[in-house]
Amino acid sequence: xxxxxxxxxxxxxxxxxxxxxxxxxxxxxxxxxxxxxxxxxxxxxxxxxxxxxxxxxxxxxxxxxxxxxxxxxxxxxxxxxxxxxxxxxxxxxxxxxxxxxxxxxxxxxxxxxxxxxxxxxxxxxxxxxxxxxxxxxxxxxxxxxxxxxxxxxxxxxxxxxxxxxxxxxxxxxxxxxxxxxxxxxxxxxxxxxxxxxxxxxxxxxxxxxxxxxxxxxxxxxxxxxxxxxxxxxxxxxxxxxxxxxxxxxxxxxxxxxxxxxxxxxxxxxxxxxxxxxxxxxxxxxxxxxxxxxxxxxxxxxxxxxxxxxxxxxxxxxxxxxxxxxxxxxxxxxxxxxxxxxxxxxxxxxxxxxxxxxxxxxxxxxxxxxxxxxxxxxxxxxxxxxxxxxxxxxxxxxxxxxxxxxxxxxxxxxxxxxxxxxxxxxxxxxxxxxxxxxxxxxxxxxxxxxxxxxxxxxxxxxxxxxxxxxxxxxxxxxxxxxxxxxxxxxxxxxxxxxxxxxxxxxxxxxxxxxxxxxxxxxxxxxxxxxxxxxxxxxxxxxxxxxxxxxxxxxxxxxxxxxxxxxxxxxxxxxxxxxxxxxxxxxxxxxxxxxxxxxxxxxxxxxxxxxxxxxxxxxxxxxxx
Numbered sequence: 211x212x213x214x215x216x217x218x219x220x221x222x223x224x225x226x227x228x229x230x231x232x233x234x235x236x237x238x239x240x241x242x243x244x245x246x247x248x249x250x251x252x253x254x255x256x257x258x259x260x261x262x263x264x265x266x267x268x269x270x271x272x273x274x275x276x277x278x279x280x281x282x283x284x285x286x287x288x289x290x291x292x293x294x295x296x297x298x299x300x301x302x303x304x305x306x307x308x309x310x311x312x313x314x315x316x317x318x319x320x321x322x323x324x325x326x327x328x329x330x331x332x333x334x335x336x337x338x339x340x341x342x343x344x345x346x347x348x349x350x351x352x353x354x355x356x357x358x359x360x361x362x363x364x365x366x367x368x369x370x371x372x373x374x375x376x377x378x379x380x381x382x383x384x385x386x387x388x389x390x391x392x393x394x395x396x397x398x399x400x401x402x403x404x405x406x407x408x409x410x411x412x413x414x415x416x417x418x419x420x421x422x423x424x425x426x427x428x429x430x431x432x433x434x435x436x437x438x439x440x441x442x443x444x445x446x447x448x449x450x451x452x453x454x455x456x457x458x459x460x461x462x463x464x465x466x467x468x469x470x471x472x473x474x475x476x477x478x479x480x481x482x483x484x485x486x487x488x489x490x491x492x493x494x495x496x497x498x499x500x501x502x503x504x505x506x507x508x509x510x511x512x513x514x515x516x517x518x519x520x521x522x523x524x525x526x527x528x529x530x531x532x533x534x535x536x537x538x539x540x541x542x543x544x545x546x547x548x549x550x551x552x553x554x555x556x557x558x559x560x561x562x563x564x565x566x567x568x569x570x571x572x573x574x575x576x577x578x579x580x581x582x583x584x585x586x587x588x589x590x591x592x593x594x595x596x597x598x599x600x601x602x603x604x605x606x607x608x609x610x611x612x613x614x615x616x617x618x619x620x621x622x623x624x625x626x627x628x629x630x631x632x633x634x635x636x637x638x639x640x641x642x643x644x645x646x647x648x649x650x651x652x653x654x655x656x657x658x659x660x661x662x663x664x665x666x667x668x669x670x671x672x673x674x675x676x677x678x679x680x681x682x683x684x685x686x687x688x689x690x691x692x693x694x695x696x697x698x699x700x701x702x703x704x705x706x707x708x709x710x711x712x713x714x715x716x717x718x719x720x721x722x723x724x725x726x727x728x729x730x731x732x733x734x735x736x737x738x739x740x741x742x743x744x745x746x747x748x749x750x751x752x753x754x755x756x757x758x759x760x761x762x763x764x765x766x767x768x769x770x771x772x773x774x775x776x777x778x779x780x781x782x783x784x785x786x787x788x789x790x791x792x793x794x795x796x797x798x799x800x801x802x803x804x805x806x807x808x809x810x811x812x813x814x815x816x817x818x819x820x821x822x823x824x825x826x827x828x829x830x831x832x833x
Contacts (some may be wrong), residue, residue: 305388309347312404315387322386328410329828330418332359332375334382335409337368340392341399345369347392355381367402370409382406419772448475451484456492463499466506473500522584529581530621536574537628543567544635549642578629585618760799763787765806765824774810774821 302314315322339348345363352358352371356378363369373379386406393400449455462472476496479485485493545551546563555563767783768775781793800807806826813819 302388305385307347307350309350310343310390310392312351312385312388312390315389315403319387322405324383324386324407327408328415330376330414330421331379331408331410332414332417333370333372333409333411334379335368335370335405335407336382337405337407338390338403339367339369340390340402341367342392342397343367343390343402351385351390352382355385370411372411372413379408383408415772448478451479451482451489453489453492456489456496460492460496460499463496464502466503469503476500526581526584529577529584533574533577533581536570536577539570540567540574541628541631543570544631547635547639582622585622757799760784760791760796761803761806764796764800765826768807768822768824772823774823776819776821780822 301317304314305312336348336352345361348363348369348371349358349361355373357374358371359374360372361369362371371382373382383406385404387404389401389403391401395401459472459475462468463476465472480493543563543566546555547567552560763784764780767780777793777797781791781796784791784796800809800822806824808823808825810821810823811818812821
């Protein structure tokens with residue numbers, strides 16, 4: 211039911227006041243003198259100071275109110291002051307009870323080691339008890355840490371204690387390392403050094419899983435409520451067919467404002483099969499009403515087309531006016547560049563005028579091409595209309611169309627004449643300033659080339675520096691990898707020797723299969739822990755969307771199997787989803803993600819079996 215193992219961890223202290231008195235002051239003073247320690251006052255001491263106590267803290271408050279749980283030992287949350295620096299040791303004092311006395315460990319020794327805390331841990335393992343210690347004495351010492359629900363004492367000098375809440379375990383861990391003495395006796399059976407560690411219990415894990423499932427249900431309910439709130443409203447329901455509803459629908463079909471809604475209802479009725487011999491005439495009248503709207507829709511289309519033609523005409527006229535103004539501006543620039551006025555401008559002014567002139571000519575040419583494109587489209591439409599009309603209609607040419615064509619030809623002639631004048635002026639300017647422009651362009655190109663070369667040199671220098679930094683980083687990573695490899699090899703040798711010695715001792719002493727199984731589990735756990743540390747930096751990311759999908763399915767499958775599953779069972783399940791996948795591919799994918807999946811051994815000898823477990827939530831909790 212309960213197991214205890216040593217591991218690495220940290221001690222978190224969250225405790226209330228603990229006062230204990232001494233019944234025999236003389237015996238206590240004698241015991242202190244025997245230890246070579248100076249006696250202190252006889253008043254009761256506190257396990258921890260009032261500054262780090264959180265009286266009345268209820269960790270289950272979040273389960274009732276929906277508030278995010280707050281760890282009272284997190285610095286900066288307003289509940290406790292920040293912890294003291296790590297280099298300052300925590301001073302432990304002597305604790306006096308009615309039946310025993312607890313002496314603190316040597317402050318120069320390292321703190322007692324603890325295993326990794328299981329999820330939802332409410333049970334502690336207490337070892338090193340005096341042989342004469344009774345269950346009443348154990349309850350007297352540890353009931354000050356909180357309500358005790360069960361004490362299971364072994365025939366040897368250890369026991370398991372289960373508390374009512376998780377935070378009470380932290381108070382009990384504080385007593386690890388204390389030396390316990392019953393009364394004032396100096397007998398070896400009346401003294402022992404306590405070792406308090408986290409214990410793994412099925413009841414604790416079951417309660418923790420129930421709490422997690424409840425939180426998951428609350429989250430799903432909250433998300434569903436949010437989705438329902440954000441979901442768009444459903445369309446109105448279509449009423450069932452009846453003679454009364456059909457008469458109302460016929461009136462709605464005649465109304466232009468309600469036609470869209472009514473035609474939807476009519477379509478639904480026809481698709482449902484409401485048309486029969488009795489209602490055929492009524493449906494025919496409604497279909498006839500729907501057909502009467504065709505003429506209205508065609509008239510609306512013609513009106514919109516007329517509006518579009520008017521908009522095109524207004525746009526064309528506005529574009530013509532803009533093009534005329536552009537031609538006038540270009541004419542001003544061309545006049546300014548002639549010899550008579552050009553000589554009176556400074557060099558900077560000439561440069562600006564030249565830039566403005568080129569920009570204006572580009573804009574004028576773009577607008578002119580756009581206007582010509584519009585006119586070509588109109589001519590194509592007119593040619594299509596002429597080809598589709600009969601010979602009698604071709605003779606009836608509208609006077610307004612001829613006038614519009616004549617006006618368009620006149621504007622086109624004017625624009626071509628203006629363009630010709632502009633080209634002539636440009637040719638004259640090019641002839642006059644050919645030598646100057648050649649010199650200025652040559653100097654500009656040299657300056658640009660020099661700037662480009664400087665920028666290239668700077669970029670190459672930056673690249674060289676970045677490459678050097680990357681080289682140094684690679685060297686450091688290589689050295690770290692070598693150190694990790696040597697450390698792993700040494701650790702593996704030590705583990706192999708320990709495993710061999712443990713098996714020999716088990717065979718000699720005749721230990722049962724459960725102890726051998728515990729040794730195998732601990733060995734595999736340590737190897738997996740070391741493998742996780744080494745693979746954190748080397749594990750590559752996911753290569754494809756298929757691997758991400760496989761990880762999601764495998765995580766869900768292993769999450770509903772808390773005791774793990776072997777690779778054959780997992781492969782048989784994945785075969786139903788993808789027949790081309792192999793067991794080796796699944797095992798390689800699991801080994802690449804040691805922070806999400808871990809491998810454990812169970813059984814002994816021929817019954818030895820490898821099982822994979824999902825451990826991503828444990829990694830998140832320890833972080």
